[in-house]
Amino acid sequence: MNTLFVNGELIHRDKAKIDIEDRGYQFGDGIYEVIRVYNGNTFTMKEHMERLYQSADKMKLSIPYPIGEFTSILLQLIETNGVKDGIVYLQVTRGVAPRQHHFPARDVKGSVVAYTKDYPVPLKQMEQGVTAKLVEDIRWLRCDIKSLNLLGNLLAKEEAASDGHFEAVLHRGDTVTEGSSSNAFIVKDGIIYTHPVTNLILNGITRRVIDDLCRENDLPFQEEAFVVSELLEADEVFIASTTSEVMPVIKIDQQVIGDGKPGAVTKRLQALFSERKRMADR
Numbered sequence: 001m002n003t004l005f006v007n008g009e010l011i012h013r014d015k016a017k018i019d020i021e022d023r024g025y026q027f028g029d030g031i032y033e034v035i036r037v038y039n040g041n042t043f044t045m046k047e048h049m050e051r052l053y054q055s056a057d058k059m060k061l062s063i064p065y066p067i068g069e070f071t072s073i074l075l076q077l078i079e080t081n082g083v084k085d086g087i088v089y090l091q092v093t094r095g096v097a098p099r100q101h102h103f104p105a106r107d108v109k110g111s112v113v114a115y116t117k118d119y120p121v122p123l124k125q126m127e128q129g130v131t132a133k134l135v136e137d138i139r140w141l142r143c144d145i146k147s148l149n150l151l152g153n154l155l156a157k158e159e160a161a162s163d164g165h166f167e168a169v170l171h172r173g174d175t176v177t178e179g180s181s182s183n184a185f186i187v188k189d190g191i192i193y194t195h196p197v198t199n200l201i202l203n204g205i206t207r208r209v210i211d212d213l214c215r216e217n218d219l220p221f222q223e224e225a226f227v228v229s230e231l232l233e234a235d236e237v238f239i240a241s242t243t244s245e246v247m248p249v250i251k252i253d254q255q256v257i258g259d260g261k262p263g264a265v266t267k268r269l270q271a272l273f274s275e276r277k278r279m280a281d282r
Contacts, residue, residue: 003080005073005114010080012058013115022111023104024093028148030111031055031093034242035074035118038277045071047205055145056092063092064109074114081116087243090114091148094140117241126270129250129262130166132239134228135159137170137177137200144199156180167239169252172200174227179239182247183207186226187236187265194225206240206273213272219265236263245268 001015024031033052036043053177056063063070074088093111097104114234139152147265157180160168169179177195178184183204185194192214197203231237237249246269248262262270 001081001083001086001116001118002170003077003116005077007112010077013275016113018111018113020043021099022093024091024097024111024148024225027101028150028254029059030091031059031061031146032089032148033146035090037078037086037088040078040084042078042088044205044209044279045074045248046221047208051205052090052147055147058142058145059147060103061092061094062110064112070112077114078116079214083116083118085103086116086118086119088114088116093148094231122244125166126179126245126247127262129248129260131164131251132167132179132237132249132253133160133163133165134231134253135168135170135180137172139170139195142199143177143201144197144203144204151178153180159269161274165245167249169231169239169249171228174229175225176228176231177201178276179241182239182241184231185210185238185240186231187232187238187263188234188262190265191220191222192265193222193224193226193230195225201263204241206242206245209273209276210246210269213269213276217268217272219268232257234258235275238262238266238269246273 003010004013005015006016033048035045035048049071053067078088091113095108095110097108135156155166156170169184170177176184178201185192195201211221232255235258239247239249248266250257250260
């Protein structure tokens with residue numbers, strides 16, 4: 001995993017350098033994605049790459065490679081590092097320029113970095129379930145952009161982790177939005193609910209896969225906001241992300257969810273997701 005892609009070159013990790021005036025370092029002025037690799041094959045890479053370029057458009061940020069070329073670079077990086085079960089992380093910043101708040105001149109090229117990492121599937125946690133903590137959502141109002149500005153997410157995750165929890169479930173007032181690094185779902189009377197796609201959440205790629213799986217398998221799926229009391233009184237709760245897949249939540253704060261074990265709907269989605277993983281990009 002020692003080969004990185006940095007601004008047009010595949011180089012050894014020891015030789016990687018980032019300029020101190022890179023706007024990603026100074027302002028968090030950039031975007032990123034995390035793509036799963038299963039058995040050496042990428043999973044939903046097309047969707048991740050399309051979202052990256054959509055985030056770039058929303059930020060008026062220019063990615064210095066066409067999407068097809070960038071995808072080929074990442075596939076080469078994965079092959080070079082011999083990734084079997086892991087992730088590839090990529091980020092693009094607005095580039096290096098003298099520090100000023102407004103955007104630099106148009107001829108400043110974005111900085112591009114990508115690296116790989118082994119990342120086994122968290123099977124034990126997926127089987128037993130995890131706990132979460134309710135945290136007020138203090139993030140900005142463009143959570144639909146997968147930007148490097150993650151301070152609100154980090155503070156929430158740290159608050160949860162310091163109390164021994166796996167995730168923070170965020171809420172704006174009484175309305176549940178998502179997790180600090182995941183989308184949040186409840187199951188009530190056999191129906192799956194999750195916050196609709198708005199500027200208040202990230203439209204997760206795993207979230208989209210779950211939506212597809214529900215439609216293909218006649219599982220009721222509603223994009224409908226729910227409140228904290230509905231979360232705590234749900235039959236089942238689960239979160240979803242690239243690294244956590246479909247993760248049961250069995251306790252939130254002091255409230256046990258359902259019977260305190262992963263529920264039947266969540267287990268069904270886990271099984272369907274595992275089947276879909278076998279269709280990883282070839």
